[in-house]
Amino acid sequence: MIINTARFVISSPTVDKCPSENMHEYAFIGRSNVGKSSLINMLTGKKNLAMTSSTPGKTMLINHFLVNESWYIVDLPGYGFARRSKDDRAKLEKMIKGYIAGRSQMTNLFVLIDSRHKPQKIDLEFMEWLGENGVPFSIVFTKLDKLTPTAGKKLIADYCAELLERWEELPPVFKTSSEDRRGRDAILNYIEEMNRLPLQ
Numbered sequence: 001m002i003i004n005t006a007r008f009v010i011s012s013p014t015v016d017k018c019p020s021e022n023m024h025e026y027a028f029i030g031r032s033n034v035g036k037s038s039l040i041n042m043l044t045g046k047k048n049l050a051m052t053s054s055t056p057g058k059t060m061l062i063n064h065f066l067v068n069e070s071w072y073i074v075d076l077p078g079y080g081f082a083r084r085s086k087d088d089r090a091k092l093e094k095m096i097k098g099y100i101a102g103r104s105q106m107t108n109l110f111v112l113i114d115s116r117h118k119p120q121k122i123d124l125e126f127m128e129w130l131g132e133n134g135v136p137f138s139i140v141f142t143k144l145d146k147l148t149p150t151a152g153k154k155l156i157a158d159y160c161a162e163l164l165e166r167w168e169e170l171p172p173v174f175k176t177s178s179e180d181r182r183g184r185d186a187i188l189n190y191i192e193e194m195n196r197l198p199l200q
């Protein structure tokens with residue numbers, strides 16, 4: 001798919017404030033600092049579209065970006081950022097889960113996992129919650145440029161093997177780097193295919 005235009009539309013504090021049009025929407029979620037905003041910039045080819053930062057917890061709202069005037073990308077706040085107060089974490093979790101469970105336009109949720117780390121409880125529990133709630137999702141391994149090809153392959157294979165102990169089958173898996181742009185075509189082709197499906 002060719003990206004002709006991509007622009008920021010709105011930041012919303014709750015799902016009921018999000019854009020009301022019935023368009024396909026793809027949201028990106030994962031732990032703080034996993035690379036959600038960087039991936040969105042890489043996919044759209046716009047360096048400063050979503051705000052990135054080496055300080056975790058930068059994204060605090062539900063951010064909508066309109067692509068090719070016909071579908072949305074959504075940048076969500078990261079979960080599990082330890083240096084936030086309990087109160088703030090609970091508020092963010094409510095916002096994130098409210099959006100995911102309540103947004104009928106959301107065609108697919110991309111769950112980002114830092115490819116350098118072994119499976120973390122917080123991600124596994126989050127994916128379990130998605131499964132229980134029937135949320136369609138895919139897994140995106142990020143920052144593969146930070147690993148050698150051999151190490152990357154092994155970490156991802158081990159991760160998938162652990163998932164298969166809990167799940168009967170794996171969701172679609174994408175291997176990416178926002179630095180060298182790998183995985184871009186695979187994700188955009190996947191989105192293009194889903195854009196052809198009728199919205200519910």
Ligand code: GTP
Binds near residue numbers: 035054143
């Ligand atoms: P929050 O909004 O705080 O939850 O973070 P985020 O998940 O949006 O992460 P963000 O895109 O802001 O990236 C966090 C840090 O990781 C930044 O310093 C990025 O430059 C770096 N980063 C993101 N993706 C990659 C990647 O593919 N490769 C490398 N080497 N660094 C990356």
Ligand code: MG
Binds near residue numbers: 038051058059075
């Ligand atoms: Mg971000």
